[in-house]
Amino acid sequence: xxxxxxxxxxxxxxxxxxxxxxxxxxxxxxxxxxxxxxxxxxxxxxxxxxxxxxxxxxxxxxxxxxxxxxxxxxxxxxxxxxxxxxxxxxxxxxxxxxxxxxxxxxxxxxxxxxxxxxxxxxxxxxxxxxxxxxxxxxxxxxxxxxxxxxxxxxxxxxxxxxxxxxxxxxxxxxxxxxxxxxxxxxxxxxxxxxxxxxxxxxxxxxxxxxxxxxxxxxxxxxxxxxxxxxxxxxxxxxxxxxxxxxxxxxxxxxxxxxxxxxxxxxxxxxxxxxxxxxxxxxxxxxxxxxxxxxxxxxxxxxxxxxxxxxxxxxxxxxxxxxxxxxxxxxxxxxxxxxxxxxxxxxxxxxxxxxxxxxxxxxxxxxxxxxxxxxxxxxxxxxxxxxxxxxxxxxxxxxxxxxxxxxxxxxxxxxxxxxxxxxxxxxxxxxxxxxxxxxxxxxxxxxxxxxxxxxxxxxxxxxxxxxxxxxxxxxxxxxxxxx
Amino acid sequence: xxxxxxxxxxxxxxxxxxxxxxxxxxxxxxxxxxxxxxxxxxxxxxxxxxxxxxxxxxxxxxxxxxxxxxxxxxxxxxxxxxxxxxxxxxxxxxxxxxxxxxxxxxxxxxxxxxxxxxxxxxxxxxxxxxxxxxxxxxxxxxxxxxxxxxxxxxxxxxxxxxxxxxxxxxxxxxxxxxxxxxxxxxxxxxxxxxxxxxxxxxxxxxxxxxxxxxxxxxxxxxxxxxxxxxxxxxxxxxxxxxxxxxxxxxxxxxxxxxxxxxxxxxxxxxxxxxxxxxxxxxxxxxxxxx
Numbered sequence: 001x002x003x004x005x006x007x008x009x010x011x012x013x014x015x016x017x018x019x020x021x022x023x024x025x026x027x028x029x030x031x032x033x034x035x036x037x038x039x040x041x042x043x044x045x046x047x048x049x050x051x052x053x054x055x056x057x058x059x060x061x062x063x064x065x066x067x068x069x070x071x072x073x074x075x076x077x078x079x080x081x082x083x084x085x086x087x088x089x090x091x092x093x094x095x096x097x098x099x100x101x102x103x104x105x106x107x108x109x110x111x112x113x114x115x116x117x118x119x120x121x122x123x124x125x126x127x128x129x130x131x132x133x134x135x136x137x138x139x140x141x142x143x144x145x146x147x148x149x150x151x152x153x154x155x156x157x158x159x160x161x162x163x164x165x166x167x168x169x170x171x172x173x174x175x176x177x178x179x180x181x182x183x184x185x186x187x188x189x190x191x192x193x194x195x196x197x198x199x200x201x202x203x204x205x206x207x208x209x210x211x212x213x214x215x216x217x218x219x220x221x222x223x224x225x226x227x228x229x230x231x232x233x234x235x236x237x238x239x240x241x242x243x244x245x246x247x248x249x250x251x252x253x254x255x256x257x258x259x260x261x262x263x264x265x266x267x268x269x270x271x272x273x274x275x276x277x278x279x280x281x282x283x284x285x286x287x288x289x290x291x292x293x294x295x296x297x298x299x300x301x302x303x304x305x306x307x308x309x310x311x312x313x314x315x316x317x318x319x320x321x322x323x324x325x326x327x328x329x330x331x332x333x334x335x336x337x338x339x340x341x342x343x344x345x346x347x348x349x350x351x352x353x354x355x356x357x358x359x360x361x362x363x364x365x366x367x368x369x370x371x372x373x374x375x376x377x378x379x380x381x382x383x384x385x386x387x388x389x390x391x392x393x394x395x396x397x398x399x400x401x402x403x404x405x406x407x408x409x410x411x412x413x414x415x416x417x418x419x420x421x422x423x424x425x426x427x428x429x430x431x432x433x434x435x436x437x438x439x440x441x442x443x444x445x446x447x448x449x450x451x452x453x454x455x456x457x458x459x460x461x462x463x464x465x466x467x468x469x470x471x472x473x474x475x476x477x478x479x480x481x482x
Numbered sequence: 483x484x485x486x487x488x489x490x491x492x493x494x495x496x497x498x499x500x501x502x503x504x505x506x507x508x509x510x511x512x513x514x515x516x517x518x519x520x521x522x523x524x525x526x527x528x529x530x531x532x533x534x535x536x537x538x539x540x541x542x543x544x545x546x547x548x549x550x551x552x553x554x555x556x557x558x559x560x561x562x563x564x565x566x567x568x569x570x571x572x573x574x575x576x577x578x579x580x581x582x583x584x585x586x587x588x589x590x591x592x593x594x595x596x597x598x599x600x601x602x603x604x605x606x607x608x609x610x611x612x613x614x615x616x617x618x619x620x621x622x623x624x625x626x627x628x629x630x631x632x633x634x635x636x637x638x639x640x641x642x643x644x645x646x647x648x649x650x651x652x653x654x655x656x657x658x659x660x661x662x663x664x665x666x667x668x669x670x671x672x673x674x675x676x677x678x679x680x681x682x683x684x685x686x687x688x689x690x691x692x693x694x695x696x697x698x699x700x701x702x703x704x705x706x707x708x709x710x711x712x713x714x715x716x717x718x719x720x721x722x723x724x725x726x727x728x729x730x731x732x733x734x735x736x737x738x739x740x741x742x743x744x745x746x747x748x749x750x751x752x753x754x755x756x757x758x759x760x761x762x763x764x765x766x767x768x769x770x771x772x
Contacts, residue, residue: 452612
């Protein structure tokens with residue numbers, strides 16, 4: 001079975017329903033402001049490499065303006081208006097996002113390359129729900145931390161990645177505002193558009209000027225934001241390497257830091273698992289969002305007795321994955337986010353071959369322009385192989401087998417990362433037994449890649465520290481004093 | 483003639499001399515020689531980390547109730563040796579009344595944290611009402627091996643205030659004791675050795691913070707650091723060394739020997755949060771109530 005035998009008629013979502021401006025400025029102090037350097041960078045659609053727009057490139061002077069605006073909004077309105085009022089603004093923002101959900105979904109797909117099915121059904125609804133969830137916390141913070149003295153931190157600097165642009169914005173902005181902080185947020189350079197649309201939503205919601213500032217740019221923009229002395233909190237989601245640089249930059253300051261970094265999560269299938277469900281789970285774990293997922297189940301461990309059956313089913317399933325135009329509602333795997341990321345993934349695939357692993361890719365055809373990568377399996381990989389140890393951030397799965405539970409726990413934990421893990425078995429007692437042994441912040445048992453505003457998310461070890469979501473997510477944005 | 487006590491290190495439940503063979507003199511404020519103590523080396527730090535790692539899984543695997551009982555046992559042992567600790571504190575320069583107060587507060591703190599051992603999970607964990615058909619819950623888990631630079635203002639209370647919230651949470655620790663007033667730390671190790679704390683759960687080193695902290699902070703098998711108020715250059719260097727394996731670093735700016743320096747946040751700071759999802763089957767016929 002291959003894509004061609006499905007013979008699916010394209011079912012394209014219309015891109016005409018979104019208006020993309022020819023140029024975007026910085027959103028500082030409630031106004032659109034041209035960057036002081038007058039520098040702009042190009043943003044392209046990764047699905048076909050067509051130019052989308054030009055976006056302002058903020059420098060340290062722009063960051064200074066944004067931090068000042070956030071500081072004055074913190075002092076003069078946001079920290080003094082009370083939790084109930086803050087909550088009402090957040091509820092209003094959530095509603096406006098819901099009203100514009102379709103537009104946001106199409107924009108997200110055009111800008112980032114993810115399948116419209118995912119941006120429509122997962123990213124955007126979860127982002128809206130995140131604002132709804134934290135809106136309700138804004139006037140209940142003391143109840144969340146009974147017996148403790150809490151206060152907001154001040155100005156939060158937030159830097160987010162390109163894999164779930166609006167959703168990561170929601171994870172950062174919603175709890176920060178609920179706790180009484182103001183924010184300066186820098187989206188990733190390849191995916192700024194939904195953050196800029198969010199700025200329009202803040203204006204429409206009547207949010208006081210300066211409470212949310214959006215500064216676009218590359219790594220230098222982020223570095224200037226991290227280094228700014230008037231920032232009280234830094235929240236970063238991205239690579240472990242950059243996370244460590246940020247941690248270093250914070251030494252000797254009183255900036256509170258939370259990091260949500262990389263992963264190389266183990267997905268474990270035990271011999272008593274419901275195999276068809278587990279295979280679907282594996283597909284979702286690694287190919288969701290082209291594998292651009294920090295918690296992707298990128299290391300599959302299958303118990304030896306069922307390895308042949310699982311592999312056969314996986315290969316069969318791979319043939320029916322539809323790789324193509326992200327705006328097509330049939331598409332399962334869309335475009336890789338950028339040329340740079342595609343090159344990284346291709347380099348790792350090459351490396352896997354050089355390391356002697358056996359490769360399997362489906363026979364599907366890829367679109368002639370744009371950045372695409374076939375879903376890829378690697379078998380016969382060594383625990384020490386670089387494709388097993390390093391985060392690839394693409395649709396590449398390594399498959400290892402194991403005999404005993406002790407062995408698989410040891411292998412799963414043999415990684416500097418500790419973000420997530422999956423376990424598939426019909427035995428309840430075994431789920432709890434194994435998951436207690438796994439050094440990971442999120443355990444998906446008989447499921448994978450599920451997210452919810454009420455559910456704390458974050459890693460152990462070099463996957464970062466701090467949690468986002470749930471009551472635990474509030475701690476990252478509050479000061480605790482005795 | 484008085485028999486003088488030999489103060490050694492406490493590693494893996496044993497009292498070895500430092501492998502370096504070095505020692506230094508502990509003096510009273512009036513200059514009187516009180517004792518010689520071991521000047522631990524980097525190798526001792528590595529040995530202690532190894533012992534702490536070896537002990538960690540089984541310590542975390544004990545029931546919370548059991549850890550509570552063990553910490554209460556520390557309080558009992560401390561009460562038993564009250565006089566010795568008061569004498570040591572007084573010898574190192576504390577007024578009699580302050581010494582008595584510090585020992586009493588130390589005992590009280592043991593009782594306080596013994597009570598927390600099987601309760602903080604209820605407050606730090608949660609069942610989360612997710613929007614899909616899943617059962618979802620979060621539980622705290624120990625960070626693992628924690629490096630501790632003990633309070634340098636007090637000899638006993640600061641140390642106890644730092645390590646007990648870690649212990650009841652299932653962590654094991656490697657402690658660099660108060661450098662100039664180390665006697666109580668080693669006597670406390672004797673208390674631990676005679677209570678039911680398994681060897682390796684607490685390891686105590688005496689020596690120079692500046693020499694030992696960099697090794698502790700850079701050690702790839704240490705998961706977190708708890709640093710009492712010390713020189714800021716040392717703190718910054720430790721933070722930098724900690725980045726390699728992304729240690730969680732808690733630097734205390736407020737004193738730890740005060741009455742208010744206890745509570746849930748001291749426990750929470752050294753716990754990870756693990757969240758588990760499992761599907762919930764939709765059972766036919768369920769009306770969701772009566």
